[in-house]
Amino acid sequence: MSRILAGFFGLFLAHAAVAQDLGGRAMFVAGGIADARNGAELTLDLSQGVPWRAFTLTDPPRLVLDFREVDWTGADSKAMVHSDAVKTLRMGPFSAGWSRLVAVLNAPMLIDRAGMRVDDASGRAALAITLRGATVEDMRASSGAPRDPRWDLPQVTLKAPSRGADAPLRIVLDPGHGGIDPGAERGGVQEAELMLTFARELRDVLRRAGFAVMLTRDDDVFISLEGRVAAAHDARADLFVSLHADAIEEGIAHGASVYMLDENASDAASAALAERHDRDDILAGLDLSGSDDRIADVLLDIARLDNSPRSLSLARHLLGGIENAVGEVHKRPLRRAGFSVLKAADIPSVLIELGFLSTARDRTNLQDPYWRAGMAAGIRDGIAAWAIEDAALARLRRQ
Ligand SMILES: [Zn+2]
CATH class of the missing domain: 3.40.630.40 (Zn-dependent exopeptidases)
Structure with a gap:
């Protein structure tokens, strides 16, 4: 079973016009990963709410967050890590209209809680994800790249006809x-x-x-x-x-x-x-x-x-x-x-x-x-x- 935590679709649809006005792209404001009880907590402040999802992968253990879409300008991945649970942190554009954050973990962990709160007055969004220590087996059982048609990356469909004898290389x-x-x-x-x-x-x-x-x-x-x-x-x-x-x-x-x-x-x-x-x-x-x-x-x-x-x-x-x-x-x-x-x-x-x-x-x-x-x-x-x-x-x- 794979465990995926996604959010914000309802709100995104209800406020599609607003999101469009804002370009549908959130700016990174602040964030980091710090030690928390039994694990670690990742927090991200964004200039506005955007659809997101979180899941884990194994071999090696990783936490992956996808967004539509976050501009990471100003985010310093090294300075954001305040926990020994995290080996490396990386973020950036993933595919057209997609942004990703990947934390490579030093030990198996599970997503305990995940949620995004959007402030009504300012429109700013705060995402918090708590991770807790787990066994290798538990993490394996709840990890995997999710399959969700709303999120799946566009497939490359270039299927070209075969080349005639005189056509250019x-x-x-x-x-x-x-x-x-x-x-x-x-x-x-x-x-x-x-x-x-x-x-x-x-x-x-x-x-x-x-x-x-x-x-x-x-x-x-x-x-x-x-x-x-x-x-x-x-x-x-x-x-x-x-x-x-x-x-x-x-x-x-x-x-x-x-x-x-x-x-x-x-x-x-x-x-x-x-x-x-x-x-x-x-x-x-x-x-x-x-x-x-x-x-x-x-x-x-x-x-x-x-x-x-x-x-x-x-x-x-x-x-x-x-x-x-x-x-x-x-x-x-x-x-x-x-x-x-x-x-x-x-x-x-x-x-x-x-x-x-x-x-x-x-x-x-x-x-x-x-x-x-x-x-x-x-x-x-x-x-x-x-x-x-x-x-x-x-x-x-x-x-
Ligand atoms: Zn190279």
């Missing part, structure tokens, strides 16, 4: 991270924002070269790794390119690198990077239990037999194009790791780390529109060279 560009998951942040630069900027620039460059291009996101919204793969499938993409500029915790690294999917990571750094991206989905409050079942894995392995050489060739052409255009790449530019986002088995898929936000030189390059234009041209040349080779090989395979 269909490329799905995937700006990494977004919304509640900002990705790497260094020196005032945010990976999610930077990758969206670059993806839009690259889209224009590729379209001018005659390719058909789609983005997995064209906004600051969160998309799960699985959702990104599904978008590529639905668009019947010919190739999938995920764009990132991560930070590394230790050592110095610079220059672009291209990653391919492999269950066995080529090195510890690649494994850590792939793991961190999967962890971002957990911090964004996704229920990942059972998402990676064995049958799907076997099917993926079969499909990958043909796909992997094509992805490898794509990765090599991309690195050639990038090195030509910007003059350098990472010292070990071709890497392998178990990135969930590369699991579109029948679509050649690569992940490009354009550079490292943790390295000053790369950070400067990434913020420079001229450098980015060179990078985009390099990627375009790499894809174009790959497409010619791949088409020739496809003709050979058919003979």
Whole structure:
């Protein structure tokens, strides 16, 4: 049984006109999580009432709150935690018209009480959620991502017709991270924002070269790794390119690198990077239990037999194009790791780390529109060279 606490629909409907006047978006005013009797209490003051719901997830234990919709400007997630019960707190835009707050808990807990009070005079809303300690079994029994048609996220329905022989190559560009998951942040630069900027620039460059291009996101919204793969499938993409500029915790690294999917990571750094991206989905409050079942894995392995050489060739052409255009790449530019986002088995898929936000030189390059234009041209040349080779090989395979 899953236990979901939702509220405010009645009031929202009764005051729809008022809510509309206010733009339907509440501003974060104040809030935090503090220790309380037998557990912890989360309080949030908002500029107005909005529909909300709360639920818990396990593996790891998390409290998730969804809102329609809260502007989190001014909220400092680190300063808001005053309880040892909470490991991390994260909030931000989730999907169009949605906001989310996720608290990763240090131990299993249950939602004890939850409610929102709206002050008649000021219109301000106060949300309070109390959590109490529980056993792992109890938390598991009452946790799960709720299914509720009033709340369910819009499904991506891009189902495109299949491509004719002479139609342009269909490329799905995937700006990494977004919304509640900002990705790497260094020196005032945010990976999610930077990758969206670059993806839009690259889209224009590729379209001018005659390719058909789609983005997995064209906004600051969160998309799960699985959702990104599904978008590529639905668009019947010919190739999938995920764009990132991560930070590394230790050592110095610079220059672009291209990653391919492999269950066995080529090195510890690649494994850590792939793991961190999967962890971002957990911090964004996704229920990942059972998402990676064995049958799907076997099917993926079969499909990958043909796909992997094509992805490898794509990765090599991309690195050639990038090195030509910007003059350098990472010292070990071709890497392998178990990135969930590369699991579109029948679509050649690569992940490009354009550079490292943790390295000053790369950070400067990434913020420079001229450098980015060179990078985009390099990627375009790499894809174009790959497409010619791949088409020739496809003709050979058919003979
Ligand atoms: Zn990233």
